[in-house]
Amino acid sequence: MLLLGFGAYGSLAQSTDKSARARSVLDAARQAAQVTKAPDGLAVSGSILRITKLDNGTSVVDTGTFNDSFDLKGQRVKLKETVDQGVSKANGPVESSDIRIATNELLNGALVYSNADVRKVGVKLVLPLGSPTKEEIESSVRTKAFINTFPFVLQPFFATPDDGFVFAGVAESKDQRADIITTTVAGVTYSFYFDQKDHRLLMMTYKFSDNGKSTSVKQYFSNYERFAGRLVPTTVKLEKQISINDKPNREVTEAYEIKSLKFDPTFAADLFK
Numbered sequence: 373m374l375l376l377g378f379g380a381y382g383s384l385a386q387s388t389d390k391s392a393r394a395r396s397v398l399d400a401a402r403q404a405a406q407v408t409k410a411p412d413g414l415a416v417s418g419s420i421l422r423i424t425k426l427d428n429g430t431s432v433v434d435t436g437t438f439n440d441s442f443d444l445k446g447q448r449v450k451l452k453e454t455v456d457q458g459v460s461k462a463n464g465p466v467e468s469s470d471i472r473i474a475t476n477e478l479l480n481g482a483l484v485y486s487n488a489d490v491r492k493v494g495v496k497l498v499l500p501l502g503s504p505t506k507e508e509i510e511s512s513v514r515t516k517a518f519i520n521t522f523p524f525v526l527q528p529f530f531a532t533p534d535d536g537f538v539f540a541g542v543a544e545s546k547d548q549r550a551d552i553i554t555t556t557v558a559g560v561t562y563s564f565y566f567d568q569k570d571h572r573l574l575m576m577t578y579k580f581s582d583n584g585k586s587t588s589v590k591q592y593f594s595n596y597e598r599f600a601g602r603l604v605p606t607t608v609k610l611e612k613q614i615s616i617n618d619k620p621n622r623e624v625t626e627a628y629e630i631k632s633l634k635f636d637p638t639f640a641a642d643l644f645k
Contacts, residue, residue: 414635574592
């Protein structure tokens with residue numbers, strides 16, 4: 373994967389203001405993507421492939437679709453995902469488990485909602501998934517909104533303003549150099565890698581821990597295409613390493629292919645209800 377072997381070194385000697393350097397990196401990225409103004413809304417849909425490798429050698433394979441709506445101006449979010457689940461043992465063929473999982477998450481002011489509908493051969497299953505608090509759901513949706521919109525709008529949503537970004541150095545591989553800028557949101561530090569030549573966002577990394585479980589993520593962006601004149605990545609790949617009590621437990625790879633992306637869409641009146 374691109375940039376996997378990169379190592380970062382200190383900020384350039386001539387950069388005395390890391391915040392100003394970070395703003396210049398973001399400005400160059402927006403200019404390259406032809407982002408003339410921040411949109412008021414965003415709608416993104418496409419396909420999902422998720423592979424979760426368990427420590428017993430079994431892989432859980434989810435394939436399906438997602439449809440996300442972001443009212444950036446009104447601070448409203450709706451996330452929808454539907455996947456069919458399969459299982460593969462020891463890298464063998466994927467066998468259907470006849471399980472379909474549909475998740476819906478919503479954030480609209482005081483209205484916060486999260487639901488998972490799990491069915492096996494059409495019959496709804498009742499699973500002990502736990503009961504997250506309203507605050508936990510809101511925090512999760514806000515984090516997802518920030519992560520999922522930034523590659524397309526290059527503006528923070530539910531997060532820090534531009535002056536919260538700082539220049540963190542340069543990453544270098546055999547044939548590429550990338551400027552690194554970082555920001556911290558709700559205690560999690562995100563690092564963004566922008567190609568120095570064409571200023572495209574190449575990668576984002578972050579790590580978080582909760583109750584003995586640690587998750588590190590590398591997220592890659594590629595296959596840039598134009599939507600409404602903007603240059604945006606249409607392939608998003610993630611590599612997650614999940615450890616429990618400092619012991620590697622599972623690896624997750626995810627691939628999202630963008631099929632439709634609309635800036636400033638007209639949202640249905642009841643979409644965020």
